[in-house]
Amino acid sequence: MTVTATSVGQPDRAEPHPAPGGRAGRLLRLAPAAASAFCGLLLYVSFPPRTLWWLALPAFAGFGWVLRGRSAKAALGLGYLFGLGFLLPLLVWTGVEVGPGPWLALVVIEAVFIALVGAGVAAVSRLPAWPVWAAAVWIAGEAVRARVPFRGFPWGKIAFGQADGVFLPLAAVGGTPVLGFAVVLCGFGLCEAGRLIAERRRTRSVRRAAATAALLSVAVPVAGALAARALVSDAAEDGTATVAVVQGNVPRSGLEFNAQRRAVLDYHARETRKLAADVEAGRVPRPDYVLWPENSSDIDPFEYPDAAAVIEEAARAVGVPVSVGGVVEKDGRLLNEQILWDPVEGPTQTYDKRQVQPFGEYLPLRSLIGAINENWTSMVRQDFSRGGKPGVFDIHGAKVGLATCYEAAFDWAVRDTVTHGAEMISVPSNNATFDRSEMTYQQLAMSRIRAVEHSRTVAVPVTSGVSAIIMPDGRITRRTGMFVPAHLVQKVPLRTSTTPATELGVLPEIALVLVAAGGIGWAAGTGLRARRAGDA
Secondary structure, eight states, X not given: OEEEOOOTTSOOOOOOOOOOOHHHHHHHHHHHHHHHHHHHHHHHHTSTTSOOGGGHHHHHHHHXXXXXXXXXXXXXXXXXXXXXXXXXXXXXXXXXXXXXXXXXXXXXXXXXXXXXXXXXXXXXXXXXXXXXXHHHHHHHHHHHHTTTTTTOOOTTOGGGGOTTSTTGGGHHHHHHHHHHHHHHHHHHHHHHHHHHHHHHHHHSXXXXXXXXXXXXXXXXXXXXXXXXXXXXXXXXXXXXXXXXXXXXOOSSSSGGGGGGHHHHHHHHHHHHHHHHHHHHTTSSOOOSEEEOOTTTBOSOTTTOHHHHHHHHHHHHHHTSOEEEEEEEEETTEEEEEEEEEETXXXXXXXXXXXXXXXXXXXXXXXXXXXXXXXXXXXXSSSOBOOOOSOXXXXXXXXXXXXXXXXXXXOXXXXXXXXXXXXXXXXXXXXXXXXXXXXXXXXXXXXXXXXXXXXXXXXXXXXXXSOOEEEOTTSOEEEEOOSSSOEEEEEEEEOOOOOOHHHHHTTHHHHHHHHHHHHHHHHHHHHHHHHHHHHHO
């Protein structure tokens, strides 16, 4: 075998893609498209509720193999097919109750971002150490998706599929961008390793620089994940708290659950009274506070005394403060609000959801959408307003951060609860609209990532399930079923230290976006010089 060196400053030339003729040739030309869509589907299968996190690696290995050396036009199409293969099944829950129209529209738009990423990956695939540049391009695409349009939609970040994976500790190093980068880098590194093995069989030689880059692309993420395990701990640093999570359930799933607002409130009050009875009987320890889910009282307790009376009775029965998810109207503004209800003092603290969900809690382009289908506008009759301050409830000295439902998908919305003093985090949610779809498991995985990212216990109270208590190392120690009333009680650690991810915030993502921009700039400059040389 002959080993040859490649100049580090020169792009690594990709093999041309042959275009044979005839029927066999036409089938072969369709193979990259089919492979790209299949790799997208493989990436979807790696996401919860399945624990096949490792399938993300061959998914990106295959995606890199398909894209390497392609033209921008071809890469756009192949990237779009990859996006469809991934997002169509991943986001099917968005059409559970409203039909396929909004689901398909969302996927069609979101897949455009992945198509652009595909073009970027193809461009940098000609550079030395291309897996590094290509993985950074993917994370840059995620960064854009998390911000536009309509303040972003980060669902489907690669990090959110890694709650059971070996790379999970990297969330504590640099959050979802670093965790996702490591997974994608490893996948593209496997692609490059496979390509070099094929090249060795064909030419009996291996280029040393390319082989080293492929090896490091696989080894460094794995080694980094192993080293990062030292950052993961569930030890108490400021004592412990006994927390109770109440899942009251809903009368029925789907959008109609909202028509039974008083029933939902009554269900949560009833389950809280059951919790109080279990405490009095000694079956469970007395909690320090109780967490109800989002929308557990869609009747404004500040406006309707009967709703306030139900909540007050439940709080007095259990004898500790209860965090209630309410829908309230203040000064003409509709707010998705968490209310801390003390059994003696009544409502004492509030948090208004800041990242409200487009098309769920407010309707962008209302007049245009109404012109297409007026029934769609009736589902969101009044837009929710955004809160302006991070939510941290001080409950007898324990500081509980709040990230309501959809906010768990956004890095900033969880991080700033910790930077404002949260010693644990609550993610109150309402998934009843989405029936028994995979949505609730995908969202639960996000909370597991957040637990490790910020080294905090995360409690997840959900109206209809799955509710859970998650330790700072990402382990689920208590969980409920779906569409059953239940309560969970557990002593959890309160932590005050911060991880590198919490300290660095958005900086790792900015760094990776700059790497991606540098790689694309280098590739564009190299291509321009090559064209000028050809013209000369």
